[in-house]
Amino acid sequence: MRRVTVLCGGVGAARFLAGLVQATDPAGITAxxxxxxxxxxxxxxISPDLDTVTYTLAGAIDPTRGWGLVDETWQAMEQxxxxxxxxDIDPSADVxxxxxxxxxxxDRDLGxxxxxxxxxxxxxxxxxxxxxxxxxxxxxVRLLPVTDDPIRTMLTTVDGRRLGFQEYFVREHHDVEIAGVAIEGSESARPAPGVLESIDEADVIVIAPSNPVVSIAPVLAVPGLRETVRRARERTVAISPIVGGRALKGPADRLLRELGHESSVTGVADWYRDLASTLVIDTIDAHDVPAIEQSGLRTIVVPTVMSEPGVARALAQRCIEAAVAP
Amino acid sequence: MRRVTVLCGGVGAARFLAGLVQATDPAGITAxxxxxxxxxxxxxxISPDLDTVTYTLAGAIDPTRGWGLVDETWQAMEQxxxxxxxxDIDPSADVxxxxxxxxxxxDRDLGxxxxxxxxxxxxxxxxxxxxxxxxxxxxxVRLLPVTDDPIRTMLTTVDGRRLGFQEYFVREHHDVEIAGVAIEGSESARPAPGVLESIDEADVIVIAPSNPVVSIAPVLAVPGLRETVRRARERTVAISPIVGGRALKGPADRLLRELGHESSVTGVADWYRDLASTLVIDTIDAHDVPAIEQSGLRTIVVPTVMSEPGVARALAQRCIEAAVAP
Incomplete structure (x- = not known):
């Protein structure tokens, strides 16, 4: 059985995993x-990324919103x-x-x-x-939180406000300029049971097309993770969440720029060069292949916009092939 | 404006209050x-008694169940x-x-x-x-929790188990034999703002037809409450929750017996004699009037089974008259 371990954020990772279970035995997959x-x-x-992955793999995610459960009701929220x-509760109040x-x-999600x-x-x-x-x-699929310890992404705005991730993402609709990101608690966090082993023992490690700054970086910030992935670099494939210079969903492009990085596949290549030996980019970015390969990463050019399950499955298949027979 | 203060538990008190607002200006009522x-x-x-009173006075209580909201859905619970x-979560587990x-x-209640x-x-x-x-x-109506401090009814079964009230009432369907009841935290609890004043200043104090052991006793266990009601004894009317020897709802009859009291209106008279000058009993118990009056309580005999709003209103009217012009 092929062992595939995927580093995951939320929606992008969940869609990728839904394709991956079509491409290889789910019993060998660890997220x-x-x-x-x-x-x-x-x-x-509340664990939004874990729930998005779970609900998606269960076929129960709301297909329109991309988060939460299908056939959901909102009675508790309305009340x-x-x-x-x-x-007149102020949603911007500190507490x-x-x-x-x-x-x-x-309502179902509340359960x-x-x-x-x-x-x-x-x-x-x-x-x-x-x-x-x-x-x-x-x-x-085996789902593992990266750690059982509390770690929290905290964003600092250019005007000095500190926001938790959900405050930034949901409450502020990621419509504020960010000066810095810190993963609180990561120094003392320990990888959850099975996490490091699943990377060590994987035939293929995939970095899902999730936000590098606020989804993948916190995973790698848990002590031991970055080193373990780096050791497995030859077996590691990263999928660019940036397509044609933009994030398909969410603020990855904006965050990359605000933090001084390039919002492009070459920017993503810089971000992941020490961790992955292969970068998967969308066909729209094919012109950047020479620059990426020159910087020491192999490239795979393939449709990455997972608007339908067939795309995700083909994408997953290519990731496996790239790592197993590069 | 007539000032009426009511000592309340849940369902019985809520039904009484719904009648009381028909009988006197709600702005003068404190629960x-x-x-x-x-x-x-x-x-x-979760504050079940406060919610039952609130929902009932709002006309939003489920009329069949007697608790929770009308037009309720149960999606969160099902999940x-x-x-x-x-x-296989064990509902009897300690934690x-x-x-x-x-x-x-x-779902609405969750809101x-x-x-x-x-x-x-x-x-x-x-x-x-x-x-x-x-x-x-x-x-x-002005609703006051008796205290803002945490107090908890803890019941000890004859076989030595300790149960919180909801564990006893809901989880065990009050189908266990109780050896003792304690109100944890009551020694150090302080009356909530306005509680003692509302008794001191009331023209009428009503002890609602709630469970004497697990609804009214905890109210009186908050330091200052019992003394303040006792001082107002001449203006205080208690309504018996026992009708024909039985509780209309819940385990009041059984609890009274298990704790060594009589499950009868004379038992209730013993329980409240030092606090109230008048006891309201149901017509079915009229034969006990002499015994109760001999023990130093005035009696009012009136239908007390509040199966329809008119009964509650008439009951409330009689309570007011009894205290204002005894």
Whole structure:
């Protein structure tokens, strides 16, 4: 059985994984998922990337929104927002702004957060709960949070405000200029059980087309991760989340620029050069192949916009081939 | 304006209050509500008696169940229970048993708990949040939790198990024999702002037909409450929750017996004699009037089974008259 380990953020990684399970035996796949955009709202422990991956692999993701569950209802949110409006809760307040209901939690989705929070408060690790939730959805890919310790992506705006990832991404619609990103807690975090082994033992490691700055960087910030991937560089393939200079979804392009990097496949090549031996880029960026190869990365040029499952499957197939027989 | 203060538990008190607002100006009514059956489940702060009173006065209570919101949906619970079943969560486990989903939280109702928890975590007191929630439902009765400090009814079974109130009431369907009841935290609890004043200044104090052991006793256990009601004994009317020897709802009859009291209106008279000058009993118990009056309580005999709003209104009217012109 081929062993494939994927470093994952949210939506982009989830779509890739949905293709990967079509291209190779799911029992050999391990997804190492970012948890630095986890958050606590209303006392509930919320793991957006883990849930996006789980729901997508379960075939239960809402196909229009790309996050949350299909056939979702919003009764709890409507009631919460009624209270928030009635009392003019300021969503930008430093504390308790979640009472305004700016972070949408569907009713079915709330069941996941109720379960996770209960189990965590009872002493289960995030790894334990992740396995339990994935099992209940009959997901056959092994899902591992990168760490069971709390790590948090904190962004500093150019005017000095500090924002948690969800505040930046959801509340502010990533419409603020960022001066810096830090992964709080990463120095003392330990890789979750099985994480390093799954990289060491993988035939192929894929860096999913997730945001390099706020999805993949937090995964690599957990001590041991970067070194372990670097040791596996020959078996590691990165997929560019930048296509034609832009991010398909979210603020990756803007963040790269604001932090002094180039929003292009060559910029992504710079970002991942020490970790991956191969970079997968979209056909629209084929003209950049010489520059990337000159910098010491092999390239694969293939459609990467996973607007339909067939694209994701073919993309996954090419990643496997590249690492197994480069 | 007539000032009426009511000591309240959940369903029985809520139905009485719904009649009381028909009988006197709601702006003069203060409800002092039990919070010792509050609980934290899934990280959420839940105040069942406050919510039952609020929803009832808002006309939004589910008329069939008598608790929770009308037109409720249960998507979050179904999802939670799916996880709980899949992983054989033991609802009787000491910790984390809420992951089994034994405490039903409707989707709309969850909006209330999300709001309360957010506001509490942001530093608001339970009094603050109670006022905010009642305001959003346009409830014009003043609702006061008896205390903003955490107090908890703990029951000890005859075989030595310790149960929180909701574990006893909901999870075990109050189908266990109880040896003792303690109100944890009551020694150091302080009355919430306005509580003692509302008793001192009331023209009428009503002890609602709630469970004397687990609804009214915790209210009276907060330091200052019992003494203040006792001082107002001449203006205080208690309504018996026992009708024909039985509790209309819940385990009041059984609990009274298990704790060595009589499950009868004379038993209730013993329980409240030092606090109230008048006991309201149902017509079915009229034969006990001489015994009660001999023990030093005036009696009012009137239908008390509030199966329809007119009964509650007439009951409330009689309580007011009894205290204002005894």
């Amino acid at each position: 190492i998922v970012n948890v630095a955009d986890d958050t606590e709202l209303h006392g509930l422990m 919460l927002r009624h209270y928030g409006r009635h009392h 308790g702004n979640d009472a305004a209901g700016w972070f949408a939690l569907g 996941t957060h109720l379960y996770r929070t209960s189990r965590r408060l009872a002493g289960a690790t995030l790894s334990d709960v992740t396995t339990e939730i994935a099992g209940a959805w009959a997901v056959d | 002092i509500v039990n919070v010792a059956d509050d609980t934290e489940l899934h990280g959420l702060m 939670l229970r799916h996880y709980g079943r899949h992983h 984390g048993n809420d992951a089994a989903g034994w405490f039903a939280l409707g 209330t708990h999300l709001y309360r928890t957010s506001r509490r975590l942001a530093g608001a007191t339970l009094s603050d949040v109670t006022t905010e929630i009642a305001g959003a439902w346009a409830v014009d």
